[in-house]
Amino acid sequence: MAYVNPSGEFRRDQRYISTRITADGRDGYPVEPGRYRLIVSRACPWANRAIIVRRLLGLEDVLSMGVAGPTHDERSWTFDLDPDGRDPVLGIERLQQAFFARQPGYDKGITVPAIVDVPTGQVVTNDFAQITLDLSLEWTKYHREGAPRLYPEHLRDEIDRINDAVFTDVNNGVYRAGFAGTQGAYEQAYQRLFARLDALSDLLSTRRYLAGDTITEADVRLFTTLVRFDPVYHGHFKCNRRKLSEMPVLWAYARDLFQTPGFGDTIDFVHIKQHYYLVHTDINPTRIVPAGPDTSVWLTEHGREELGGRPFGDGTPPPPPKPGERVAAGHGAAA
Missing domain, CATH: 3.40.30.10 (Glutaredoxin)
Incomplete structure (x- = not known):
């Protein structure tokens, strides 16, 4: 609500x-x-x-x-x-x-x-x-053998600081822009969103992940907004200074995570677009669902390996999704 x-x-x-x-x-x-x-x-x-x-x-x-x-x-x-x-x-x-x-x-x-x-x-x-x-x-x-430590004690203060800022300005920020009831409220949310994305780009230009060289809870929380940015938030929520694909550091970071087991294999682009464009009839009264964007770009090279890092730390990648939990054919990134 x-x-x-x-x-x-x-x-x-x-x-x-x-x-x-x-x-x-x-x-x-x-x-x-x-x-x-x-x-x-x-x-x-x-x-x-x-x-x-x-x-x-x-x-x-x-x-x-x-x-x-x-x-x-x-x-x-x-x-x-x-x-x-x-x-x-x-x-x-x-x-x-x-x-x-x-x-x-x-x-x-x-x-x-x-x-x-x-x-x-x-x-x-x-x-x-x-x-x-x-x-x-x-x-x-x-936990499975080899499960990563997503909220390690020595990084919790840093993860919490990042999460608080990301929630306020990005995760919830896109909604604050999209559902704003006045021009002023919209522009304030818009400015805060892109100021935070610029700051995150600076941070991620020198480190592979938000809290260092391994994936943490902070990366999970940012990723789920970034992966929806071009299909939904850029147009539907008027977050249109630039597409994610036009922000080089964040775009490479998001693709790096998308191509990591456990991230991209959970994403259903069809469901994402249907939800926002069909449910939010106050914003999209025609209920027309966009045909794009092209999802094959999520599988292109990102080059983030050059920053080093170990995605799962001392752990290992998860196995493929179980048959009953796989994203429906044609709903994920198109190869």
Whole structure:
């Protein structure tokens, strides 16, 4: 849920269900293989983070994943990708049902990602920022051999600083521009967005990843916005100073990540475009979905190896996605 204040500024409702799933179960929800189901949409950048982190850490066999369709109505995300329109594990047609099972009459955002307790059918949390951190820190017993350290203790202060700035000016900044209700609010968001992208370009001109020479949580969070920039945010949200493909450092950085196992193989460009252009009828009343841009450019050489670095640190790349979790043919980058 979100709103535009009297000054025309977009405000995101960040009142999430903050219950945590932890190794010691202090909130009443201990980490247990098979007990929980991660609900996502491949269209959503916030959910895309959880998809990537789950893949990188190798949690597919202990935390199942349900994928909602790319569009939703005012009530909630729906499971229209499943044959009978129901999630095969939870047996529900709408994510809303899991929220109402936990809190009848729940009046805040029905958002993805959300983690649902399978035995009770109740949502545990939809706190997207904490979900990925907890997958890294609380689910360690079930990480695959060779899983990367995405939130290492010695880098947490730096990662947190980067994440705070990126969220405010970039992740949420594109929405602040796209949904602005006045010219002034739009231009303020636009200027902050591109000032931050310029600063990130400077940072990434001398280091391969945001927090040094290995992939961290910070890279996951920036990537899911960058990969949507040219297909959606540049035109749909009027973030049009330059396309990502016209920002050399960020474009090379984004392609480097896209071509890294666990990143690009989670991206569904068809779902991404369908979501934004079909759902946001106030911005796109015709509901016409653009045919472009060409996605084959995501597979071109990026040259970032020259900066050194070890993508997974002392770890290893994740194996290919499981057959039931692969992006549909023709929905990813075209070779």
